[in-house]
Amino acid sequence: MPSIRLQGSDGEIFEVDVELAKQSVTIKAMLEDLVMDDEGDDDPIPLTNVNVAILKKVTQWCTHHKDDPPPPEDDENKEKQTDDITVWDQEFLKVGQRTLFELILAANYLDIEGLLNVTCKTVASMIKEKTEEIHKTFTVESDFTEEEEAQMRKEKLV
Amino acid sequence: MAAVEAETAPLTLESLPTDPLLLILSFVDYRDLISCGYVSRRLSQLSTHDPLWRRHCKKYWLISEEEKSRKNQCWKSLFIDTYSDVGRYIDHYAAIKKAWDDLKKYLEPRCPRMVLSLKDGAREEDLDAVEAQIGCKLPDDYRCSYRIHNGQKLVVPGLLGSMALSNHYRSEDLLDVDTAAGGFQQRQGLKYCLPLTFCIHTGLSQYIAVEAAEGRNKNEVFYQCPDQMARNPAAIDMFIIGATFTDWFTSYVNNVVSGGFPIIRDQIFRYIHDPECVATTGDITVSVSTSFLPELSSVHPPHYFFTYRIRIEMSRDALPEKACQLDSRYWRITNAKGDVEEVQGPGVVGEFPIISPGRIYEYTSCTTFSTTSGYMEGYYTFHFLYFKDKVFNVAIPRFHMACPTFRVSIARLEMGPDEYEEMEEEAEEEEENDDSADMDESDESDEDENESDEGQGEERQRRVFDVPIRRRRCSRLF
Numbered sequence: 001m002p003s004i005r006l007q008g009s010d011g012e013i014f015e016v017d018v019e020l021a022k023q024s025v026t027i028k029a030m031l032e033d034l035v036m037d038d039e040g041d042d043d044p045i046p047l048t049n050v051n052v053a054i055l056k057k058v059t060q061w062c063t064h065h066k067d068d069p070p071p072p073e074d075d076e077n078k079e080k081q082t083d084d085i086t087v088w089d090q091e092f093l094k095v096g097q098r099t100l101f102e103l104i105l106a107a108n109y110l111d112i113e114g115l116l117n118v119t120c121k122t123v124a125s126m127i128k129e130k131t132e133e134i135h136k137t138f139t140v141e142s143d144f145t146e147e148e149e150a151q152m153r154k155e156k157l158v
Numbered sequence: 159m160a161a162v163e164a165e166t167a168p169l170t171l172e173s174l175p176t177d178p179l180l181l182i183l184s185f186v187d188y189r190d191l192i193s194c195g196y197v198s199r200r201l202s203q204l205s206t207h208d209p210l211w212r213r214h215c216k217k218y219w220l221i222s223e224e225e226k227s228r229k230n231q232c233w234k235s236l237f238i239d240t241y242s243d244v245g246r247y248i249d250h251y252a253a254i255k256k257a258w259d260d261l262k263k264y265l266e267p268r269c270p271r272m273v274l275s276l277k278d279g280a281r282e283e284d285l286d287a288v289e290a291q292i293g294c295k296l297p298d299d300y301r302c303s304y305r306i307h308n309g310q311k312l313v314v315p316g317l318l319g320s321m322a323l324s325n326h327y328r329s330e331d332l333l334d335v336d337t338a339a340g341g342f343q344q345r346q347g348l349k350y351c352l353p354l355t356f357c358i359h360t361g362l363s364q365y366i367a368v369e370a371a372e373g374r375n376k377n378e379v380f381y382q383c384p385d386q387m388a389r390n391p392a393a394i395d396m397f398i399i400g401a402t403f404t405d406w407f408t409s410y411v412n413n414v415v416s417g418g419f420p421i422i423r424d425q426i427f428r429y430i431h432d433p434e435c436v437a438t439t440g441d442i443t444v445s446v447s448t449s450f451l452p453e454l455s456s457v458h459p460p461h462y463f464f465t466y467r468i469r470i471e472m473s474r475d476a477l478p479e480k481a482c483q484l485d486s487r488y489w490r491i492t493n494a495k496g497d498v499e500e501v502q503g504p505g506v507v508g509e510f511p512i513i514s515p516g517r518i519y520e521y522t523s524c525t526t527f528s529t530t531s532g533y534m535e536g537y538y539t540f541h542f543l544y545f546k547d548k549v550f551n552v553a554i555p556r557f558h559m560a561c562p563t564f565r566v567s568i569a570r571l572e573m574g575p576d577e578y579e580e581m582e583e584e585a586e587e588e589e590e591n592d593d594s595a596d597m598d599e600s601d602e603s604d605e606d607e608n609e610s611d612e613g614q615g616e617e618r619q620r621r622v623f624d625v626p627i628r629r630r631r632c633s634r635l636f
Contacts, residue, residue: 079217082185101169108178120178123171124185127194134197138171143199152196 004031005044008052013044014141015061023062025111049109055104061115064088071113082125085118093122097138173201179204188214188237208233215240218248220255247302253404254303257411260572264415269424272315280308280335288335292342294368296335296349299404309334315425318355318364318410321449322427323465323524328362328453329425330355332597347372347392347569348382362453366403373568379406381452385567387459393569395457397450397562420447429467437555441476442513444538445469446557451524457564462531464559465524468506470538470552473548474516481514482540485549489536494529512543 002018006027022028030045047055085093093100100119107116127134134140144152171179183204185189191214195205211233215221219240226236244251265273296304309332318330333341333356341353341363351370356362364381367374374380379400385393401415402407413419413428418425431447438444447467454463472480488502504510511519525534536555542548548636 039556080185080213098169101171101174104174104178105169108175112603116178116181120181123182127182127190129184134193136198140170140198140201142197144196144202149196 005145006055007044007046007048008055009048012052014052014055014059016055020059020062020066023066023112023114024058025113027110047110051102054099054106057099057103058106058110058112058115061089061092062112065114066090068114071117082121082128085121085125089118090122093119102153172198175427176204178208180210183207183210183382184213188218188263200310206234210234211237212236218252219244220252220259222428231259236511243466244302244305247298247305250299250302250404253408254299255306257408258303258306260415261411268421269315269426270315271424272310272317272426275310275313275331276317277311277334279305281305284308285335288339291339292352292368295354297366298367298369299402303407304335305404307332307389309337312337312356312358314358316355316357317426319428320425321420321451321465323522326360326450326451326454328357328360330357330362330364338344340440345392347394348569351382354379354403360453364399364406373565375401377402379403380565381562383452383456385458385570386456388570388573390568390569390573393458393567395564395567395570396506397455399562399566427467432557435555435557437553439514439552440550441473441480442482442540442552443469443471443473444552444554446555448557448559450559450561452562455526456568457566460528460530462527462529462559462561463524464526465522466534466557466559467520467522468554469511469518469520470511471518472513472515476515479542479544481543483512483543484510484540485535486539487554488539488556491525491532493527506538513540514543525559527559530564531558532556591607 003015004021004027006014006016006021008014018031022031027045034045039049050058093103095103100122104119104123105114107119126137141151164293166449171182174182179201183194186194188211191210195202214294215226215233215237219237221236221240226233229236229621231239241248247254258299262276282305285296285304289296312331312333314320314329316329316331320327320329320331322328333353337356338353341356343349343351343353343365348365349371350367351365351374352368353363354366355364362381364379367376367378367380370376374396378398379402380396380398381393384391385395385396400409413430414426418431420429420431427449429447429449431445435447436443436445446469449465449467451463455461470484484506486502487506488505489500491499491501507521507523509521511521513519525532533556534554536554537551538554539549541550
């Protein structure tokens with residue numbers, strides 16, 4: 001199986017099977033731009049936005065999902081669910097918040113639709129029904145002024 | 159370098175790029191989407207991204223693109239406005255609105271009078287006033303439906319279906335909430351029951367139990383069925399039609415819009431047809447649909463009245479010489495206990511129809527069982543029009559009839575066994591004098607049934623009470 005070499009943001013080189021790597025639309029496009037020479041030692045593809053630790057996780061996901069059928073066309077009328085994450089994916093994503101967000105950033109940069117969907121669904125299910133505690137769960141600082149906060153509480157839209 | 163800085167800077171929800179953040183928000187429910195808006199400026203701005211709200215408008219309020227352009231509002235404000243109007247019904251609204259939309263769309267070309275008779279939705283204040291009047295809360299799904307349409311003007315044909323036999327006509331209108339309140343029951347046996355429908359010809363109503371009482375579950379929809387054997391007027395048995403208003407209404411609408419209930423001359427007839435209940439002999443196809451008539455049935459004494467509608471048709475492609483005429487019928491009737499009865503006679507409902515290629519003949523008749531279910535099957539005998547000596551049989555497919563789930567009144571359970579014996583004798587006396595169902599034409603008059611229904615344990619969903627019933631008349635018309 002031919003493989004390609006990827007260089008993470010930390011400089012480290014990581015080798016991965018070509019077919020797996022092509023799950024990333026970004027890498028696939030890069031490969032089409034470069035001329036692939038089977039014999040020669042190619043320069044590794046630089047991925048400035050992803051470190052190797054996350055690359056390894058991403059590869060792990062792609063390996064498990066390599067035989068997945070392509071995702072269906074995005075149907076606006078189809079109800080979006082968060083409860084259809086497979087058990088394997090749930091286990092895979094039992095990681096710290098930071099890693100979860102790094103996976104989102106990587107999936108976004110590398111353009112891997114399936115991984116982006118499942119990581120975002122996971123975050124969405126963490127938001128679900130948190131109401132007041134979204135601040136705490138995600139340690140987000142509120143940047144509203146006191147007046148603005150008071151105004152919002154008064155409105156109470158829903 | 160950028161990489162080193164990224165590792166030390168905190169990575170939070172806030173700091174994600176816009177596209178993934180919008181994707182996350184697209185999975186989140188409306189309440190959480192609003193909550194996100196209170197978290198920080200950026201989340202507040204993103205949570206008002208209008209396409210996010212399109213999904214919620216469609217899911218909860220069934221608002222279409224066309225309606226949005228007409229109202230010239232953004233999706234978010236449409237959602238909020240609708241919420242401030244009918245938000246308290248958000249859990250029921252989509253199912254009930256869809257039922258109404260589907261029903262009206264289906265009935266407009268077929269039963270225009272019915273659609274015109276629908277009244278505009280009641281206001282919240284009107285519904286509150288009714289609750290004050292009856293001293294009970296109305297179920298939320300009921301209120302939701304009545305916000306959309308406040309019943310019908312009491313005209314024929316009824317939205318909830320008609321039934322016609324030669325001397326019995328019934329059409330159930332959907333009552334408006336004020337008329338319904340006027341019929342709110344306080345008496346023993348029907349406490350806390352609000353009528354949903356009414357037939358001006360027979361006085362038949364379906365009721366909803368707005369509170370649990372007398373063995374009824376809250377929100378059940380049922381037909382009342384007075385216990386004729388108990389001397390207690392509070393002994394009212396019930397045929398249960400739905401567990402909740404939503405259940406009752408949406409299943410009715412599904413039966414209508416799926417074509418399950420036929421529309422005959424701009425009225426809905428609640429005949430149930432099993433698509434497998436069809437028999438073809440040569441070029442002739444016979445199919446049957448049935449209907450249970452609660453207003454002519456009772457649990458005590460056990461008397462279950464069904465009407466059936468038979469359709470005889472000959473294929474268009476049949477050769478003209480296949481034209482034939484019906485001479486007689488043969489029936490084999492079996493009740494739930496396995497008792498069989500055979501009947502035969504000339505014609506059907508006094509007619510001897512001619513069936514020719516492309517012709518459809520339909521007729522209605524009825525039967526009763528002393529058990530909650532039973533089935534019938536048989537055949538017609540025809541002769542060819544042009545070869546009168548040639549006769550042949552055409553099969554009638556077996557068709558089953560079963561009454562809805564019923565529940566025995568609490569009052570009956572509370573009766574002592576001694577009262578029972580007395581009742582039995584009285585009932586028998588009445589039986590002999592009683593003119594059973596004075597239904598239409600029949601060649602075979604009333605059959606005397608010496609069935610003894612000893613212990614009705616096999617019947618479903620009963621509070622078991624052994625009632626030996628000796629002689630029962632069961633009039634049948636085939």
